[in-house]
Amino acid sequence: MSAKVPRNFRLLEELEKGEKGQGSDACSLGLDDGNDIMMTNWNGTILGPPHSVHENRIYSVKLHCDEQYPDVPPTVQFLSRINLPCVSQEDGKVDPTKLQCLGNWKREYTMETVLLELRRFMASGNNKKLPQPPEGSTF
């Protein structure tokens, strides 16, 4: 078994990957408050996948990493309105039981894992054709 990276150093790695632009082009990630030494709240964006109703849209999400992250998954909430089966139409919260990577969370997963899986979910089967609220509307 390998060394277990503690929460804060894991979050620093995720932050630095974002700062150095080493992450995926399809999403971005940053700290909500650059002074928050505990790095609890994050802002993410997801670029809507091509060949779907989401193409060219940019979705904003909030992620919350509590003290037990990454032993437990972050909580995720859309700020941009979106019609997607795993997203509550009341407040934009992502239902962890309806997204594979949250429901079957593994410690090696990152916030980027979650953003990219949400993007794949937008492009899958019926989801890519669902009618969407006006672009730019928010919860």
Added chain:
Amino acid sequence: MALPKRIIKETERLVAEPVPGIQAIPHDDNLRYFDVSIHGPAQSPYEGGVFKLELFLPEDYPMTPPKIRFLTKIYHPNIDRLGRICLDVLKANWSPALQIRTILLSIQALLGAPNPDDPLANDVAQRWKEDEPGAIATAREWTQTHAAP
């Protein structure tokens, strides 16, 4: 998980022969993860403060340096808002001959000798160059506010 002998030895020595003004205690559930405290050096703006840090020895330590950051807020040109430290021995000048002990001593020395020409916190470094007495006064205030023992 077997802990490398090198880490066991270093930890034993840190506990048996602690460095004055420095404490490093491993977590019970992760022996590569240490709670650290460093006393601000005398005659520095950090004198009288006790600063908390966290230190982690990555899988390939000692081939790569320890990861370390401040948890206590500190006003210093080489330490940023998230407590990350700009110090050559933590990066390009790391050598496996260095140890946890020597790194913590280097950080304590950095508190005594801020280096605004190699900044990590640019706003702090700029102030340090333009108004050193003012910057030192702010560093003292922050020490009293955030690092009271």
